[in-house]
Amino acid sequence: MAERAWHEIVRDVFKANQVKLVTYVPDNVLRPLIDAVRADKDFTSFACAREEEAVGVVSGAWMAGMRGVVLMQTSGFATLANALASLAVPFQIPVVMMISERGTLGEFNLGQAMTCRTMRPVLDALAMEHHTIERLDQVEFIADRTIKQAVQTQAPAALILSPLLTGGKVLKK
Amino acid sequence: MSQELESRGRGNAKVLNRFDITKRLVAKLKHEEAVVGGIGNTNFDLWAAGRRPQNFYMLGSMGLAVPIALGVALAQPKRRVFALEGDGSILMQLGALTTIAMLRPRNLAIVVMDNGSYQITGSQPTSTAAGADIVAMARGAGIDQSAWADDEAAFEKLMDRALAGEGPWLVAARIDGEPAVEQTERDPAQIRDRFMRGLGVKK
Numbered sequence: 001m002a003e004r005a006w007h008e009i010v011r012d013v014f015k016a017n018q019v020k021l022v023t024y025v026p027d028n029v030l031r032p033l034i035d036a037v038r039a040d041k042d043f044t045s046f047a048c049a050r051e052e053e054a055v056g057v058v059s060g061a062w063m064a065g066m067r068g069v070v071l072m073q074t075s076g077f078a079t080l081a082n083a084l085a086s087l088a089v090p091f092q093i094p095v096v097m098m099i100s101e102r103g104t105l106g107e108f109n110l111g112q113a114m115t116c117r118t119m120r121p122v123l124d125a126l127a128m129e130h131h132t133i134e135r136l137d138q139v140e141f142i143a144d145r146t147i148k149q150a151v152q153t154q155a156p157a158a159l160i161l162s163p164l165l166t167g168g169k170v171l172k173k
Numbered sequence: 174m175s176q177e178l179e180s181r182g183r184g185n186a187k188v189l190n191r192f193d194i195t196k197r198l199v200a201k202l203k204h205e206e207a208v209v210g211g212i213g214n215t216n217f218d219l220w221a222a223g224r225r226p227q228n229f230y231m232l233g234s235m236g237l238a239v240p241i242a243l244g245v246a247l248a249q250p251k252r253r254v255f256a257l258e259g260d261g262s263i264l265m266q267l268g269a270l271t272t273i274a275m276l277r278p279r280n281l282a283i284v285v286m287d288n289g290s291y292q293i294t295g296s297q298p299t300s301t302a303a304g305a306d307i308v309a310m311a312r313g314a315g316i317d318q319s320a321w322a323d324d325e326a327a328f329e330k331l332m333d334r335a336l337a338g339e340g341p342w343l344v345a346a347r348i349d350g351e352p353a354v355e356q357t358e359r360d361p362a363q364i365r366d367r368f369m370r371g372l373g374v375k376k
């Protein structure tokens with residue numbers, strides 16, 4: 001069998017963990033994963049207008065028995081401190097976020113670079129489990145274990161996709 | 174089949190009372206319908222209208238009652254789901270109306286309590302006090318079945334339709350400046366656990 005790409009592994013991990021709902025505000029690096037879940041009838045997937053909204057939808061769905069994941073870019077995560085601190089964390093709702101990391105390792109937009117610096121401090125301030133995936137051989141283990149732990153400990157968690165894994169986004173001349 | 178609902182519009186709608194119409198809605202709920210209360214007053218009056226395990230009281234995430242209710246509606250398509258929001262709260266997350274219009278959940282109804290103000294933070298006017306019309310915005314978003322409740326009887330009729338017909342629905346009510354009757358017990362983990370049991374997700 002040909003080696004699976006990161007997004008194929010992630011899609012399969014979602015399935016293995018009964019993730020049925022994928023909400024997102026798109027990002028170019030996440031495009032293959034978004035395309036993969038959109039093409040797959042096992043998933044209900046759609047774009048939300050804001051990341052907070054996407055977190056709200058997945059929170060409601062979890063409480064009603066449907067597991068979900070929210071996909072976003074670093075800048076989208078930066079809009080979420082209130083939704084996480086007032087909803088997912090205190091209500092103990094395992095919102096799993098997959099964040100495509102912009103702002104580092106060759107970023108060309110200072111705004112993205114500054115935004116990126118707020119991400120891990122916010123996650124740490126909320127004592128949220130987060131892991132950065134840098135290599136293809138880590139994808140399955142980290143994604144699978146993070147989703148399982150989130151569900152079993154009823155806690156939100158973040159999976160950060162490093163440019164080392166995805167190639168990130170660089171300025172095209 | 175969606176169809177536009179008739180109503181006289183915001184300007185001619187009778188000013189109702191939040192606790193009164195919340196009680197009227199709750200009295201109609203006979204099939205363990207889910208109700209998601211928004212920040213502050215909408216969830217306080219929902220709490221005061223009687224404890225139901227199918228109620229979710231959202232504590233600090235202004236604007237997220239509608240997205241949370243959408244998630245519940247998607248996960249349990251056979252259960253009717255109501256979101257109660259203030260005008261300030263819905264203004265904060267108007268994009269969610271477009272998501273709902275796109276997905277067309279048949280089992281979702283949104284009730285907006287429009288007092289023209291951010292009442293709980295000191296009654297500063299919202300843009301609805303200057304004429305912004307939430308029903309017009311909802312229709313513009315694509316939720317065709319959106320209407321102002323002309324009076325108590327019209328509100329009840331709209332709730333009956335939301336309980337029997339195919340959604341999504343948005344019903345807005347002009348309300349007075351009465352404060353909420355009681356405050357919700359703020360225990361998030363317990364609220365979530367009770368709600369999940371109320372929805373049959375936990376035994």
Ligand SMILES: Cc1ncc(C[n+]2csc(CCOP(=O)(O)OP(=O)(O)O)c2C)c(N)n1
Nearest residue numbers: 213214235259260261262290291292293294
């Ligand atoms: C993101 C966010 N911004 C601001 C607040 C402060 N706040 C709490 S309630 C509220 C007003 C809510 O207004 P509305 O939804 O119209 O309800 P009302 O108080 O009129 O019943 C505000 C601004 C908050 N909790 N969260």
